[in-house]
Amino acid sequence: MSQKFPKVQGGGSLIVAWQVKSKHVLVVGGGEVAAGRILHALNADAQVTVVCPASGLNDEVAFRVSEGQVSHIDRNFEPSDLEGADMVLCAIDDPEASTTVWKLCKEKRIPANIADVPPECDFYFGSVHRDGPLQVMVSTNGNGPKLASIVRKKIAATLPGNMGAAIENVGELRKKLRVVAPRTEEGPKRMKWMSGVCESWSLDDLVEMNENDMDRLLRHYESESGEIPTLKELR
Structure with a gap:
């Protein structure tokens, strides 16, 4: 029975895409790491x-x-700076002051990262590849930042150069689909149909797809068969 399920591998981090839009992030320090x-x-x-x-x-x-x-704020950190902060990123060359920031954040339940001190971090920064909406992060859980950078570069080298543009178009098609099929109960059908588009169309076709193509394609979603024609067939 146990072979049917993934094996638990302890010691990892919960890697998530943390949404901090319009949140208040306090950065303590102004050097290269802080930058x-x-x-x-x-x-x-x-x-x-x-x-x-x-x-x-x-x-x-x-x-x-x-x-x-x-x-x-043109001065050294003071405890009052934490008022209203949603996240704290500390990057200063003063271990004692850094630990003070960490302890204050723990008291106030503010998530914090103390640079280069893994035990004083609620989360780690990984090495990130960015291409438009695409973000690929490699984390070594604080063990080897340079190795994370090396692995990230190897992964990025295998990705097509137009991946970001393809993802942007898929995102736009997905928004349009939600307008065409807004009901909650249609969720499984929407997901299955979008998966079919991504799997059956080539990356180049997804990049080339324009708004007219999307509108024509969505008509097929609404049809009884729900078939997914190729870009060539659409045009």
Whole structure:
């Protein structure tokens, strides 16, 4: 019986796509590591505040401050900075101060990441490949960030260059399908039909698909047979 089910492999992390759009992310520090954390948060449409003396900002962080991409508090961290924070990313070269930030976050139940201190992290940052809506993350659970980068580059090298564009079109088709078939009970049929499109159409066809093609294709969803014609047949 046990062979029918996946084996439990302990020691991993729960890898999820954390939605932080419009959430308040507090970044403590302004160096190279902080710059990377800030970019991750901005790419996820978060509202970012950086706490760091101006003299400690590197060129990238200083640029984002000057452009108004992030808010800046020109001093060292103080406990009051945690008010209203939904997430804290700490990247400073002061172990004692970092641990203080960690303990305060635990008291306030604010998820936090203390750079390069795995035991003081509620979550880890992985190595990410980005192509439009496509994000592929490789995590070593804090054991080897450089190895994560190497594995991520190998994975990215195997992906087609137009994968992001194909995903954008599939996402648009999916939105249109929900308008055509909005009822909750149609969920299983919608999922099965979208899976059929993704499996039967080539990546190049998905990239080439335009809005007219989508509208024609959706007419087939509504037909009795629910067949999925090729792009050539549609046109």
